[in-house]
Amino acid sequence: MIKGPKDILILILALGALAVSIVFLPWSELGFTGNFPDWLSAVTNYFGVNKIFAELGTNKDLISLVKSSDAQHNLGDYAYSLFLFGVITASAIAIVLVGKEDNAEKTVLEVKK
Amino acid sequence: MAQSKPVITLVCERAADLNSLLDSKGNLAEMPDVHVVKFPCSGMIQPLMIEAALKAGAGGVIVCGCQIGDCYYREGNKMIRDRLLGERPPGLKKATDRRRIMALWLSRMQKQRFIAESKEFIYRVQALDIQEGISAGNKASANPAPTVAAKPAVTAPTAAPVVDSSSTSTPTAATTSAPAAAKPTIRPPTTATTPATEKSSSTPEAESDKTSST
Amino acid sequence: MTSSVQNESNDNWLKQGYNHFIDIANKITLAIEDGINIAVTSKYNPLYYHGALPQFYLWVLFLSGLLLFAYYVPTIDNAYLSNRLINAWTSVQYITNSIPFGGVIRGIHRYAGDAMVLFIFLHAIRVWFTDRYRQYRWIQWVSGVVLLLMVLFIGQTGYYLVWDERSLLLTRMTVSALEALPIIGAPLKAWFLNGDTITNLTLSNFLFIHIGLSFALLFVLWLHYVRMTRPVITPPPAVNFVLVGILLLAVFLVPITSGKMADLNSQPNTYEVDWFFLFNYWLMSHMSLAVFWVSMTAAAVIATILPWLVKNVSPPVIPAEVVISKCTGCSLCYRDCPYQAIEMVPAPAGSRFKLLATVNIPRCSSCGICVGACAFDAIDLPQLPDANVLSEIKTFAEAK
Known part of the structure; x- marks a missing residue:
């Protein structure tokens, strides 16, 4: 399945998108503070991503951004949809950059042996 | 080279708009060696037409359709592209010199791109002609027997414009001469190449039978 | 004799004007497409998948609609069944505020509908400007007009289902518009309300129309695709991602909320217009009902017969x-x-x-x-x- 550097790049980008979308879920659902229940802190510690949440929990610009939605309830859901928007748009751009063919307007035939 | 071989352009009339570039005979005013044949859709172009052009002595063939994804008739340009690439029947015959074929997928406004690409293509084809003129000479002297039997025209290697039927033989000539000197002595006697040259001189029905089966 | 000559010159003037307009429109379309091709190449040019864009949103609508349907209660009140009021409005509130990601799903459903109408118009305009809707393609055009009308009506029924004050007002406006129709007006009203007045049965009828017609879309889509070999109905993944991203951003920026619960004894008279679906209600409130119906019918008829109106512009097809x-x-x-x-x-x-x-x-x-x-x-x-x-x-x- 993996044939060249392009495929490896695709795999890295896909895993990155997946990681970002999973990481932001607890953060947005639990009120953007990074204060997690013990089990989740243990998990984030285990993966070494707890620092990200600590940083996110104190970043005022980011918090004011995700709170700028007019939603009355479940603000975390809406904040998470904003992050998914970011991830999915970045993925789309990545796919286009990886997949676009520079010679889409020209076909030169390969010489057959 | 004083006189270059003609180049045939098979173009979809909805693709790059060449009307303003043509003279009264349907040749490009800027490059009178390029003749333009218009089709309602690039999907109408038969691989047979390309082969016929090369066989009749054209130096190269340019196929021009609309941008891939934007065919007025939905999928004509994809069809001819896949046919050229051998992914959809009927395809080109094996013996066809694929270096002399170029396909462009240009929208109506991209005539400048067309001119630029076709100029480059003509240079490429002319380089091929020169290379083949030399290699045909080498070949004729190195191993004259099989080639002479198949095509008498090759015996006059210096007169480049005369080589009429040699365009069908070019793949063998080119691939054999340049990279490996050992190959020419091995290839011509094998049965793989000789039927192809026989086929090209037989009836069109037999040719098409062959193309559809491959 | 003279009248026919006059007709002809009229015809020519109209024809020339029309051709000129289409020519310019076609050039603009091509220029936009060329620009997009330079940026993302033809492989990812969304305009080369213009028909597949609304189709993709249809799948999004089906999926998000299924999730909403699981919790929706199509009644006005069920006071006889429960001490707490449970009706359409409260069930929508429950979906929006209590179910995890319920509000987001609701928003996606709403904005996917809006986006679908937008992209249907884009699709229609592109095939019109590039002259790809006539002659051998008439069945696609006519079924496309039918699909658009169905989608608009389905979207409107979606607005009734929320059962806030706007829903009540729209329902009443629809009833008065239907009543204004001669002969078929009364039976249509009875069909629409599932009775003579707004009752619990009315909302179950709205839900049925909303979902039933949505599935009927699939049948008309079959007609839309039937004469096309290998119809392009799936955009490439990158385009799909962008299409979903647009929805998610819209959900975040403008979350969907309901107005006050509908009260049958009240007379709401102002509402927020969704220009994708509710423009005809806006028209309705700015003209007499007779003018409204005549103009709507005329617009639908002209849209349907457009392929034959411009019949003379291009040469006839000579078949293979x-x-x-x-x-x-x-x-x-x-x-x-x-x-x-x-x-x-x-x-x-x-x-x-x-x-x-x-x-x-x-x-x-x-x-x-x-x-x-x-x-x-x-x-x-x-x-x-x-x-x-x-x-x-x-x-x-x-x-x-």
């Missing part, structure tokens, strides 16, 4: 012809024809072959793709026989 003596029945042209205009029929008795290609004339676009598919010179365009092409090629190639 099969050379029976050469056809081997190999089916290549049948497989490649983009409009399913070629049918393989049993070959006449005495033939060496089993099948014979025939051209279904009304479907033929005269594109010549079948000529390109034929390795036996067995199919030809009468206006451009491939023998002529070959001789033109040979003449030029040998002249040098």
Whole structure:
């Protein structure tokens, strides 16, 4: 399945998108503070991503951004949809950059042996 | 080279708009060696037409359709592209010199791109002609027997414009001469190449039978 | 005599104006497409998948609608069943505020509907400007107009289902508009309300219309696709991602909320207009009902018959012809024809072959793709026989 550097790049980008979308879920659902229940802190510690949440929990610009939605309830859901928007748009751009063919307007035939 | 071989352009009339570039005979005013044949859709172009052009002595063939994804008739340009690439029947015959074929997928406004690409293509084809003129000479002297039997025209290697039927033989000539000197002595006697040259001189029905089966 | 001459000159003036307009519109469309091609290449140009864009949103709507349907309660009140009021409005509130991601799903459902209408218009405008809707394509155009009207109506019923004050007002406006129709007005009103007045049954009828018509869309879509070989109904993943991203951003920026719960005793008279679905209610409140119905009907009729109104602009299609003596029945042209205009029929008795290609004339676009598919010179365009092409090629190639 993996044939060249392009495929490896695709795999890295896909895993990155997946990681970002999973990481932001607890953060947005639990009120953007990074204060997690013990089990989740243990998990984030285990993966070494707890620092990200600590940083996110104190970043005022980011918090004011995700709170700028007019939603009355479940603000975390809406904040998470904003992050998914970011991830999915970045993925789309990545796919286009990886997949676009520079010679889409020209076909030169390969010489057959 | 004083006189270059003609180049045939098979173009979809909805693709790059060449009307303003043509003279009264349907040749490009800027490059009178390029003749333009218009089709309602690039999907109408038969691989047979390309082969016929090369066989009749054209130096190269340019196929021009609309941008891939934007065919007025939905999928004509994809069809001819896949046919050229051998992914959809009927395809080109094996013996066809694929270096002399170029396909462009240009929208109506991209005539400048067309001119630029076709100029480059003509240079490429002319380089091929020169290379083949030399290699045909080498070949004729190195191993004259099989080639002479198949095509008498090759015996006059210096007169480049005369080589009429040699365009069908070019793949063998080119691939054999340049990279490996050992190959020419091995290839011509094998049965793989000789039927192809026989086929090209037989009836069109037999040719098409062959193309559809491959 | 004089009147016919006058007609003709009128016709010419109109025709010229129309052609001029389409010419400019076509050039602008091409320029936009060229710009997008430079940025993302033709492979990811969304305008080359313009028909697949609303189709993608339809799947999004089906999926998000299914999730909403799981919790929706189509009643006005069920006071007899429960002490707490549970009705359409409260169930929508429950979905929006209590279910995890319920509000986001609701927002996606709403904005996917808006986006679908937007992209249907984009699709229609592109096929109009690039002249890809007439002649052998009339069935796609007419079914497309029907699909658009259905989508608009389905979207409106979606606005009734929320059952806030706007829903009540829209329902009442619809009833008064239907009542204004002669003869069919009264039965239509009874059908719409599922009775004479707004009751619990009314909302279950709205829900039925909303979901039932949505599935009926699939049938009309079949008509929309039936004459096209290999219809392009799926955009590439990158485009899909962007389409979903647009929805998610809209959900975040403008979360969907309901107004106050509808009260049958109140008389709400102002509401927020959703320009994608509710523009006709805006029109309705700015003109008399008679004018409204006449103009809406006229617009629908003109949209439907547009392919025939501009009939004279381009030359007629001259269908391809099969050379029976050469056809081997190999089916290549049948497989490649983009409009399913070629049918393989049993070959006449005495033939060496089993099948014979025939051209279904009304479907033929005269594109010549079948000529390109034929390795036996067995199919030809009468206006451009491939023998002529070959001789033109040979003449030029040998002249040098």
